[in-house]
Amino acid sequence: MMKSTSLHVPYGSTGYFSRTVSDYLHREPALSPFYRHQPDLEGIKAAIAARKNFATPRTLLKEVLLSQYEGLPVSGELAKNIGLLENENTFTITTAHQPNIFTGPLYFIYKILHAVKLAAELNEQISDARFVPVYYMGSEDADLEELGYINVGGQKLVWETKQTGAVGRMKVDKALIKILNAIHGQVGVLPHGEELISLLQQCYTEGKTIQQATLELVNALFGSYGLVVLIPDHARLKTAFHDVVKKELEEGFSHRLVADTIDRLKSNYKVQAGGRDINLFYLLDDKRERIEKEAQGDKYDVKALDLSFSKEEILQELQQHPERFSANVILRGAFQETVLPDVAFIGGGGELAYWLELKDVFDAVNVPYPVLVLRNSFLLLSEEQLHKTESLGFTPDELFQSEHELMNRLVGRHSDHQLQLTDEISEAENYYHKLAGLAGKIDATLVPHVKALQEKAISRLQELEKKMLRAEKTKFDTQQRQLQTLRAQVFPGNNLQERVENMALWYAKYGRSWLNLILDQSEGLRQEFTILTVAGNGK
Incomplete structure (x- = not known):
């Protein structure tokens, strides 16, 4: 039986999110020129109105999806959603991610389920439209x-392959199967371990492309929720983006626009790379x-391939082989929003920072800019980890503080000695303030000297306070080791769990009920970090 408890905390209180993200969530005026719609229900409605004025290639999209899913098991909900995409009153809620092997870090799962949850909520809240979740x-x-x-x-576990190029086009080889066997060794004894391994073995068969394997795995995990997976590496889809690619080849328009946006952003925020x-x-x-x-001149080079084109030749190449032109991060969003009837894009903090640089690019090619929604974040705790946290005298949300801060609080709570010199420092400040008054009456030039003595004395007292605390900490060696172990488990490498760990152990322990739990705990437009304690034996 699987049970859970949850706690929601503001993203800003975790210490793991940038000022850009924090200000976006708080709707700071300084960021408002860099996006189109607010991340709320009214913003979604405004995005729908803008999308209705754009000719999304819906029939083409449906035909490509049907060919992509040919031969795969398609749930009734998924089949219905693919059919709905031809309807002018159907819109997509999209999240995007590369095809990390075996789903990569946990947030791959979280962002997909966020799209599913937001689409479901909007289907309840907006009666005259339908919403379909898309990965x-x-x-x-190509970043293997x-x-x-x-x-x-x-x-x-690292895939040691000699393959190069687009990762999605790479093929499952013996080196990748070796990783699958290593995963088996880790999870095979858990209640749903064999179920997970069987699924991975079915999807990742030798010779299959990574994008096909990822499609099959994501479909097996989320197809029953109606999630649509789109592989954009497709010649027919890219024909819909022909005019934008042509404009980029002829004018290099996107770099100038993004460079200007970065100039305006960087006075207040850390900016992402500006493209090429x-x-x-x-x-x-x-x-x-x-x-x-x-x-x-009008010469185009692909130096790594020793290829060179005149302007006429490269435009002819675009006409005949649109699949050979691949957008980087600056243009990828515009391609995505061209081929999908999208009204909301769900991304992580880094993704949102990129998208905030791109509004002028969208405007330049008349592609609707979606509502930006920060993806859901979770910190998963086992029942044992929760008990350890509470036995140390902390609540789960306090674990976001550093080990140093937590130990100071723990020692302060349990020590029998005074460890803070707040009153003594205050008395010293009053003493030197009085002394400065006396000296100043004799000679005003003596006041700076007294101030220097004060600063030196206060500094010595503060250093003494630190030494007292450090000495007292040695009496709590056991608790410190326990805290170190706990934080290393919960924040591997001092990073967020979701950015490091894979889903394998959680799925192997709890099976599909774990996915259902994450979906149930996911929030649509409510933006908070969720601490989730999972208990039970997984059976």
């Missing part, structure tokens, strides 16, 4: 170093390489 697969990403590993039970003069890659078989335009 848009960034399969053309980021996508080719997972962490299971504290062990990092041409924000397109050339995608050919197992290669994905930069397209560069000479500063003078």
